[in-house]
Amino acid sequence: MKTPKKPAADRTVTIKDVAREAGVSAMSVSNVLNGRGRISEATADHVRAVVERLGYRPSVAARRLRLSQQWTIGMLIVVEDPDFLSDPFITAQVTGLTNYLTAHSYSLILRGIKPSDFRTTGLFQDIEADGMVAILSGEQEQREWFIQELSTLRVPVVLMQEQRLPDEADCAIIRQDDFGGGRQVGEHILATGARNCWVLLPQVEWAAMRARMAGAASAFAEAGASELKIVRCGDESFEVSYDATLQALRRGPPPDAIIGGNDQMAIAAMKACLDAGFRIPEQVQITGFNAFEIWRYVDPVLTTVRSAAHALGERAAEELIARFKSGQFRQREIVLPVEFQPGNSTRSPS
Amino acid sequence: MKTPKKPAADRTVTIKDVAREAGVSAMSVSNVLNGRGRISEATADHVRAVVERLGYRPSVAARRLRLSQQWTIGMLIVVEDPDFLSDPFITAQVTGLTNYLTAHSYSLILRGIKPSDFRTTGLFQDIEADGMVAILSGEQEQREWFIQELSTLRVPVVLMQEQRLPDEADCAIIRQDDFGGGRQVGEHILATGARNCWVLLPQVEWAAMRARMAGAASAFAEAGASELKIVRCGDESFEVSYDATLQALRRGPPPDAIIGGNDQMAIAAMKACLDAGFRIPEQVQITGFNAFEIWRYVDPVLTTVRSAAHALGERAAEELIARFKSGQFRQREIVLPVEFQPGNSTRSPS
DNA sequence: AAAGATCGGTGTATCGTTAAATCAAAAGGG
DNA sequence: CCCTTTTGATTTAACGATACACCGATCTTT
Numbered sequence: 001m002k003t004p005k006k007p008a009a010d011r012t013v014t015i016k017d018v019a020r021e022a023g024v025s026a027m028s029v030s031n032v033l034n035g036r037g038r039i040s041e042a043t044a045d046h047v048r049a050v051v052e053r054l055g056y057r058p059s060v061a062a063r064r065l066r067l068s069q070q071w072t073i074g075m076l077i078v079v080e081d082p083d084f085l086s087d088p089f090i091t092a093q094v095t096g097l098t099n100y101l102t103a104h105s106y107s108l109i110l111r112g113i114k115p116s117d118f119r120t121t122g123l124f125q126d127i128e129a130d131g132m133v134a135i136l137s138g139e140q141e142q143r144e145w146f147i148q149e150l151s152t153l154r155v156p157v158v159l160m161q162e163q164r165l166p167d168e169a170d171c172a173i174i175r176q177d178d179f180g181g182g183r184q185v186g187e188h189i190l191a192t193g194a195r196n197c198w199v200l201l202p203q204v205e206w207a208a209m210r211a212r213m214a215g216a217a218s219a220f221a222e223a224g225a226s227e228l229k230i231v232r233c234g235d236e237s238f239e240v241s242y243d244a245t246l247q248a249l250r251r252g253p254p255p256d257a258i259i260g261g262n263d264q265m266a267i268a269a270m271k272a273c274l275d276a277g278f279r280i281p282e283q284v285q286i287t288g289f290n291a292f293e294i295w296r297y298v299d300p301v302l303t304t305v306r307s308a309a310h311a312l313g314e315r316a317a318e319e320l321i322a323r324f325k326s327g328q329f330r331q332r333e334i335v336l337p338v339e340f341q342p343g344n345s346t347r348s349p350s
Numbered sequence: 351m352k353t354p355k356k357p358a359a360d361r362t363v364t365i366k367d368v369a370r371e372a373g374v375s376a377m378s379v380s381n382v383l384n385g386r387g388r389i390s391e392a393t394a395d396h397v398r399a400v401v402e403r404l405g406y407r408p409s410v411a412a413r414r415l416r417l418s419q420q421w422t423i424g425m426l427i428v429v430e431d432p433d434f435l436s437d438p439f440i441t442a443q444v445t446g447l448t449n450y451l452t453a454h455s456y457s458l459i460l461r462g463i464k465p466s467d468f469r470t471t472g473l474f475q476d477i478e479a480d481g482m483v484a485i486l487s488g489e490q491e492q493r494e495w496f497i498q499e500l501s502t503l504r505v506p507v508v509l510m511q512e513q514r515l516p517d518e519a520d521c522a523i524i525r526q527d528d529f530g531g532g533r534q535v536g537e538h539i540l541a542t543g544a545r546n547c548w549v550l551l552p553q554v555e556w557a558a559m560r561a562r563m564a565g566a567a568s569a570f571a572e573a574g575a576s577e578l579k580i581v582r583c584g585d586e587s588f589e590v591s592y593d594a595t596l597q598a599l600r601r602g603p604p605p606d607a608i609i610g611g612n613d614q615m616a617i618a619a620m621k622a623c624l625d626a627g628f629r630i631p632e633q634v635q636i637t638g639f640n641a642f643e644i645w646r647y648v649d650p651v652l653t654t655v656r657s658a659a660h661a662l663g664e665r666a667a668e669e670l671i672a673r674f675k676s677g678q679f680r681q682r683e684i685v686l687p688v689e690f691q692p693g694n695s696t697r698s699p700s
Numbered sequence: 701a702a703a704g705a706t707c708g709g710t711g712t713a714t715c716g717t718t719a720a721a722t723c724a725a726a727a728g729g730g
Numbered sequence: 731c732c733c734t735t736t737t738g739a740t741t742t743a744a745c746g747a748t749a750c751a752c753c754g755a756t757c758t759t760t
Contacts, residue, residue, distance in 0.1 A: 025710050038708050060478045061415040062746035065715050085445045091435040107459045111452055128410045238647050271647040297588050297621040364716055375740050388738050412716030415745050
């Protein structure tokens with residue numbers, strides 16, 4: 001007796017094939033596989049066996065259409081730099097998101113776009129995502145406009161790093177305590193006796209960075225110290241931050257301390273100071289933010305603020321799925337704590 | 351006169367709504383929007399106007415089902431570490447991929463999985479991607495098995511970092527010239543007079559890293575120098591590499607040079623050497639690989655190899671789309687050049 | 701023993717789009 | 731002026747799954 005045994009059929013196996021082969025209706029197969037409806041154990045086993053034998057896999061596309069659910073979350077990173085994953089703080093959040101979503105059978109579609117491309121690709125209309133996560137940069141006004149546009153999609157929206165929401169926006173914000181972290185940095189710097197300080201910020205507005213700076217500034221203001229001097233860099237890259245710091249050093253007297261907007265900028269500034277002949281931390285102190293892995297391996301070890309970036313991503317995913325399932329989009333704000341991490345790029349408080 | 355003007359209808363607008371409103375058949379609407387079939391300019395304009403007025407957006411889900419095309423590429427990063435985006439070399443490739451795909455209206459679904467999860471989530475059966483990109487780690491045998499499994503999906507497959515393919519695998523490989531880069535590093539080190547060298551490699555097998563090492567080894571072999579001593583680190587993280595180097599330094603005589611498997615490991619090794627009291631590059635020389643942005647901002651500036659990671663990702667995306675469109679899956683290998691980048695962590699060749 | 705409840709399951713319609721076949725009317729050809 | 735071709739558009743039937751309504755048997759209940 002010949003057994004062709006052709007389980008790797010060329011045409012894809014559909015639910016009807018299984019139904020015919022098992023001698024039941026397509027509906028029953030569906031019910032068995034989804035554990036719905038009333039099916040006897042016997043036929044269920046039989047159906048499962050046939051499914052196994054034919055190697056049937058339900059069509060995701062069909063299910064998506066029928067149930068109008070995509071099991072897909074869109075993630076939008078709006079930033080000028082096309083190299084949108086260069087910041088480890090962002091990748092860590094992405095990782096957290098992906099891992100959580102994968103574990104819950106959702107997929108993440110990642111897209112980095114320039115603000116100017118927001119309307120064309122930012123709304124993920126070619127995707128029909130079940131929800132959106134966004135990290136926005138740019139001026140407050142522009143960001144608010146983005147947020148409003150995102151709301152028109154009628155899917156849950158979670159914003160990361162954003163510090164406050166327009167009243168009408170029914171989004172969730174997931175962020176860390178940037179202000180608090182910045183304040184601790186400021187207090188620490190003040191305690192070392194520094195008074196004349198710079199803050200290194202990129203040209204682009206990041207709400208989180210502004211909050212860090214505001215935190216530090218509030219500490220300085222309370223102490224009656226002189227105002228922080230903002231040094232603008234073109235962007236957050238090492239190169240640009242390095243150049244900006246070097247130029248600023250050449251232009252006038254050096255500061256007691258430089259507060260970097262993040263670790264990258266701080267490390268670049270550190271290098272610039274060293275190259276300019278200053279000793280760290282004796283002459284100039286440096287602080288970073290976010291404690292990305294390298295902070296310990298530069299010399300001297302960087303004083304920074306440890307953030308739970310991975311957890312931020314996970315919480316965002318969790319919130320998003322919860323919103324999608326419940327259909328409730330109430331305004332909400334989730335803030336995770338940060339931890340100040342003193343290193344050797346600042347002096348011990350005296 | 352009251353104009354309710356309710357363009358943001360609650361129920362989604364389908365092609366039928368447009369057809370009814372425009373007084374034509376659904377098919378005509380479809381044809382207008384896709385520029386197919388025979389349609390007079392007049393009706394086309396009219397239909398477009400109605401589409402605009404009703405705010406109609408074609409349903410991606412329906413189109414996906416009908417055309418059995420998903421406009422989606424799956425990217426698989428198989429690695430033990432759940433923090434699969436911590437390597438900037440990988441994120442740069444991801445960025446290149448995403449940007450190219452987005453520009454061509456494809457989406458990337460990213461997933462980092464442990465080797466043990468390969469069967470459950472690795473095949474993207476819950477996605478039905480039009481193609482797959484994979485970065486695999488692990489033993490050769492295991493990787494080959496993964497490659498074979500990926501082939502069963504009957505979609506184009508592009509592998510990154512892989513150095514050679516099993517004969518039956520009709521995949522494309524996109525990689526950089528790791529061997530050549532490693533060889534240049536080896537030659538450079540030899541030229542400085544170093545003879546007794548270590549190679550820092552993670553426990554996990556990365557084909558690319560092995561190739562770099564083989565390149566360096568070949569230079570040493572030809573020069574008749576003593577064999578490279580492999581120092582295994584548990585993984586590629588700074589912390590583990592640092593500890594491994596420090597331990598190795600304590601256990602015996604220091605090497606003339608340490609060849610890092612990548613920049614991260616090299617920087618960690620550098621710090622370990624400094625902390626152990628060695629001067630760089632006078633006593634110990636260090637080299638990295640991949641030139642991720644920080645290489646210039648550590649002290650001393652790291653000698654490394656510049657790679658076109660972004661371009662690797664773009665080429666991968668391009669190849670994938672080409673394969674999908676043509677339906678031709680012939681074995682292919684694309685190799686991009688690398689550029690040796692001498693720094694101050696090695697001495698000048700004498 | 702009639703009436704209802706439970707069990708196990710089937711048929712039909714539908715999600716929104718597009719390929720293929722078809723068709724009526726206008727245009728062209730001899 | 732009849733016959734073919736072209737033009738512009740329609741009708742039908744999928745793509746593969748699931749919601750919903752319904753149905754014929756058993757099994758209870760009184």
